[in-house]
Structure formats: C-alpha cells, structure tokens
Amino acid sequence: MSAQSSLRAFGVKAALANHSADAEGLKRALRALGGGVSLITAGEGETRTGATVTSATALSIEPPRMIISLKPFLLDMACRRGARSAAGLRSTTSRWNACDPMSELRHSVRHATRARRDSHDKSALGVWHASCMVQISTYRESTMALKSSYNMLSPDMLRKTTWKGSKTPPFENIENTTSGKMWSSIPGGHKWLGYFPVYDREFSRFRGKRPRVLEIGVYRGASLRLWSRFFGVGARIVGVDVNPQCSKSDNPGSNIHVEIGDQRDAAFLQSIVEKYGPFDLIIDDGSHVASHQIASFNALFMTGLKNNGIYFVEDFECMYWSNTDDYRDAPVTSTDFFKMLIDVQNSVFEDYTYQDFQVHRPTGLTEYSVFDIAKSLSNIKFARGVVVIEKMEQEPPRVLHL
Ligand SMILES: C[S@@+](CC[C@H](N)C(=O)[O-])C[C@H]1O[C@@H](n2cnc3c(N)ncnc32)[C@H](O)[C@@H]1O
Known part of the structure; x- marks a missing residue:
C-alpha cells in the first residue's frame, strides 16, 4: 500500500x-x-x-x-x-x-x-x-505501562476466568446499604452498584454531623438529593457544574446549592470555598477527564478541605476504556496521579536515614523537611473506580525502641 x-x-x-x-x-x-x-x-x-x-x-x-x-x-x-x-x-x-x-x-x-x-x-x-x-x-498511556507489570503476578492470578453477574433485582449493594436504598428512590441518576458499600463505609461518620459537602458534577441533581438525605438535617450540599441547565437543581430551601463553573478553574473553585466551605467532603463526579480531576484536586485539597475531611474521586474506569482516549488527556492518568500521593506520603524517607527518626537516640532529629501536603495525607484508599483521600494532620514518622 x-x-x-x-x-x-x-x-x-x-x-x-x-x-x-x-x-x-x-x-x-x-x-x-x-x-x-x-x-x-x-x-x-x-x-x-x-x-x-x-x-x-x-x-x-x-x-x-x-x-x-x-x-x-x-x-x-x-x-x-x-x-x-x-x-x-x-x-x-x-x-x-x-x-x-x-x-x-x-x-x-x-x-x-x-x-x-x-x-x-x-x-x-x-x-x-x-x-x-x-x-x-x-503521551504516556500509563495503563499500557501498567499492563506490562501485570506479568509480575503469578500465572494463577492472571488466569482468565468467568465472572458472573445478575441483571435482575434484588441487587445486594442496593438492598444492604443505606446509601443504596436511598438512591433507589431518587430518579435521574446512574451509579455503579459497587459504590454504595464504599459510600456507607467512608461517609457514615459525617451523618447527622451537619457536614459541608461539595460535589463536582450535578447532572440532574440526583446525587445532591442523595447526599442531602444521607447526611441529614443541617447538611450543606453544594454542587458545581459547567452546564448552566444544572442550576435547576439549586434548592437553597433544602440547603442544596448549585453554582455554575468549570472544575478546571481554580479561581472559581476558590470562590466556592469562600462562599460555602471549607468542606468536610469533596466528591469529584464531574467530567472524569484526567487533567480536570488533577486540576480540581490541586485547587481544593489544601484550602478547600477541612482537617479530618475526605476527598473522593469517582469513575476511574474512564482511565481504562481502550475504545477511547477522551479521558486520558494528561501526561499521566488520574489513577496514576492519585497513586503518586502514596509516594509523596512516604517521600520524607528519601532525605533521611532510619537513625534520624529514632527518638531514643541523640542523633535522632526533631525537625524534617517535607512536602507540605505530606503533613496532612492520612489514608489513601482505592476501591474499584474510586479513590478516598483522607486529610488529617500527621505527626512526623518517629521510631521508639524499648
Ligand atoms: C456524571 S455527571 C454527574 C452526575 C451526578 N453527580 C449524579 O450522580 O447524579 C457529570 C457532570 O459533570 C459535568 N461536567 C463536565 N465537565 C465539567 C467541567 N469541566 N466542570 C464542571 N462540571 C463538568 C457535566 O455537565 C455533568 O453534569
């Protein structure tokens, strides 16, 4: 040819x-x-x-x-x-x-x-x-790079097998979770069933505590209504969306607020933090485009999220679809970006030795140089399709031999 x-x-x-x-x-x-x-x-x-x-x-x-x-x-x-x-x-x-x-x-x-x-x-x-x-x-397609490291798993683990799922109710994740039961009576949305146990497990500590919740991505407002019901009286639910149609879901009487803007726009997000925040919980269910998810995290995590708060990102499946490159628009996928936080969390060890952290030794240090964000990265948890990043002021690592 x-x-x-x-x-x-x-x-x-x-x-x-x-x-x-x-x-x-x-x-x-x-x-x-x-x-x-x-x-x-x-x-x-x-x-x-x-x-x-x-x-x-x-x-x-x-x-x-x-x-x-x-x-x-x-x-x-x-x-x-x-x-x-x-x-x-x-x-x-x-x-x-x-x-x-x-x-x-x-x-x-x-x-x-x-x-x-x-x-x-x-x-x-x-x-x-x-x-x-x-x-x-x-640009690097990190799922491809990752696939080559699959071979480090044992052949048993990599054996292709069948995974059966039922298409008819009852769906356990709906029936057996508080968030799932609530969701099933709210029209206008769609969610992966596996998210409901994660919502229950990770978000329940805010129930009844009048949390401030920010969600990126409103669509028809179904999840805003879910959060309002799930977190209960006094919860302030704020949704942001780039689509002006979404302001239909604005309902200040029920403490549900919708603001129109782009999740890539740090100044817009900062204005939301000033008006309604800082937040106990930030959920990114917006465009699912890697660069957008990264931009929002960078704009919100340090100043928009309270100590003891959770930053939650949904729908990582978009980083893996091989039939489209639409979502992988950044030098790394957003899953790689959030995995990188594990390295940042542990990066303090790069510059010191074990002895520097020993509190019972005169050579042990009391001050360390560290990336600012590492001081507040508490837990980074991945479930299928989502990441939960818990923000809590950390103590520096120290070792005590008794
Ligand atoms: C998955 S839907 C949100 C669904 C909603 N959270 C729910 O569960 O009912 C994604 C939304 O993100 C919005 N969106 C897309 N790009 C955006 C951007 N750059 N900034 C803010 N919102 C965006 C879309 O307009 C759409 O309404």
Whole structure:
C-alpha cells in the first residue's frame, strides 16, 4: 500500500502533497516519540486529522519516512460503536466533557478510525511520508505501562476466568446499604452498584454531623438529593457544574446549592470555598477527564478541605476504556496521579536515614523537611473506580525502641 493511499484509507484528508519535510525535522519529531501509544496528527493550520497508533518509528531518514501501525482493537471498537451511530458518540462526549480543548483532535481520531472501518481493509499497517507530518504528539498511556507489570503476578492470578453477574433485582449493594436504598428512590441518576458499600463505609461518620459537602458534577441533581438525605438535617450540599441547565437543581430551601463553573478553574473553585466551605467532603463526579480531576484536586485539597475531611474521586474506569482516549488527556492518568500521593506520603524517607527518626537516640532529629501536603495525607484508599483521600494532620514518622 502506498503511503498516501494508506493514509487515505485511514480517512486522513489533510494536505498530503506539496510539502517536503527535511531529515532534521523527522529526527526532532522522532525524539519526541515515547513508548506505548502515540497519537499522530496530520494536516495544516486548522485542518488536521489523526489516529492513535500502537507503534511509530523511523523507516528511513533519506527520504524522511515513518512506519506506523494502527491499533486493531481501537478500530474494532470504533466499528461496533459506529454501528450505534457516530452522532451518539459525539453527543456522549459533549454532554460530559463540555469545553474540552482536545475535542477537535478526538473528532479527527474518530473520523480516521471510522473511515478506516468503511474501507474494510483490516491490515493495520501504513507507511507514512514524513512530508505530510505537521505535528506528532505523544503521551504516556500509563495503563499500557501498567499492563506490562501485570506479568509480575503469578500465572494463577492472571488466569482468565468467568465472572458472573445478575441483571435482575434484588441487587445486594442496593438492598444492604443505606446509601443504596436511598438512591433507589431518587430518579435521574446512574451509579455503579459497587459504590454504595464504599459510600456507607467512608461517609457514615459525617451523618447527622451537619457536614459541608461539595460535589463536582450535578447532572440532574440526583446525587445532591442523595447526599442531602444521607447526611441529614443541617447538611450543606453544594454542587458545581459547567452546564448552566444544572442550576435547576439549586434548592437553597433544602440547603442544596448549585453554582455554575468549570472544575478546571481554580479561581472559581476558590470562590466556592469562600462562599460555602471549607468542606468536610469533596466528591469529584464531574467530567472524569484526567487533567480536570488533577486540576480540581490541586485547587481544593489544601484550602478547600477541612482537617479530618475526605476527598473522593469517582469513575476511574474512564482511565481504562481502550475504545477511547477522551479521558486520558494528561501526561499521566488520574489513577496514576492519585497513586503518586502514596509516594509523596512516604517521600520524607528519601532525605533521611532510619537513625534520624529514632527518638531514643541523640542523633535522632526533631525537625524534617517535607512536602507540605505530606503533613496532612492520612489514608489513601482505592476501591474499584474510586479513590478516598483522607486529610488529617500527621505527626512526623518517629521510631521508639524499648
Ligand atoms: C456524571 S455527571 C454527574 C452526575 C451526578 N453527580 C449524579 O450522580 O447524579 C457529570 C457532570 O459533570 C459535568 N461536567 C463536565 N465537565 C465539567 C467541567 N469541566 N466542570 C464542571 N462540571 C463538568 C457535566 O455537565 C455533568 O453534569
């Protein structure tokens, strides 16, 4: 298959001809390529399109050429979802990820994969003249990196097995939990059933204590009503959402407040903290886009959350869907970001020795240099799809030998 015809088979309609790239340009671009999955875009100015590729490497420097390989699974998924109409795909994205700067690129990727499906050409290999390459961007797909470390588990653990689930009630997680029972009588929402035992276990200590709760992501207000009922009289429930329609759920008479703004906007979030906070509980059920979740955590954890409070992030499944890159828009996934807090929590050990922490030794220290956030990271707990980060002022690590 020629370079240009193979690109056309992928639906790449950007200007392919009349542009020559030099060998230096190709070398520079190749240096930017990391391992894992690369995202290759082609085009000029505003007209660009592209696709994720499972490998991208140099074929020749003179003439400058690359060889790329498309990810068959992505193509298959695009086919299956495409059968449910491409418009459906788009509306899902715009509903959850309003104002996303990557949306143009995502559209291009879908366009390329759809066109590839239509071509009925299953060979997922193409040779690409670097002359049509305007931009190559790569980012680490940490789920891919993680997958290579799966092999450290024993073969028994990795044996593929069947997991049966019933589609008919009763659903244990609804019947046997306080939050689940309440949720089942509130219309207008959808939640993973596994969350209810986690809600009960992690949030019950705030029940009846008039907590201040901030939730990012209102949608139709179902979870705001759940929190109001779950935490009881005196609880102040604040929802923020980028969609102005969500202000319909504003109900100050019931101490449910809705404010419109973007979860990426630190100044907006700070204004919410000043008006209603600081909070006992912050729940991020917003866009589920990695960079958004990271931005909100950075804006809220230190100043927006009380000591003894909980920061809770939902729907990490979005970091793992292999049929879409929509949510993995940051250098790391948000699961990796929150896992990193475990390293920060333990980072104080990097700069000292065991003896420095011994209280019964004259050489033991009484002062340590540490990242500010490490002083208040108490517990970091992951359950499937969620992370619970407990904030509580910590003592420095100290050892006592008796
Ligand atoms: C999963 S829904 C929230 C569901 C709600 N918590 C519930 O359980 O009933 C996600 C919401 O996040 C909102 N959203 C998307 N991007 C956002 C952003 N950048 N900032 C704030 N909200 C955003 C969407 O408008 C949508 O209403």
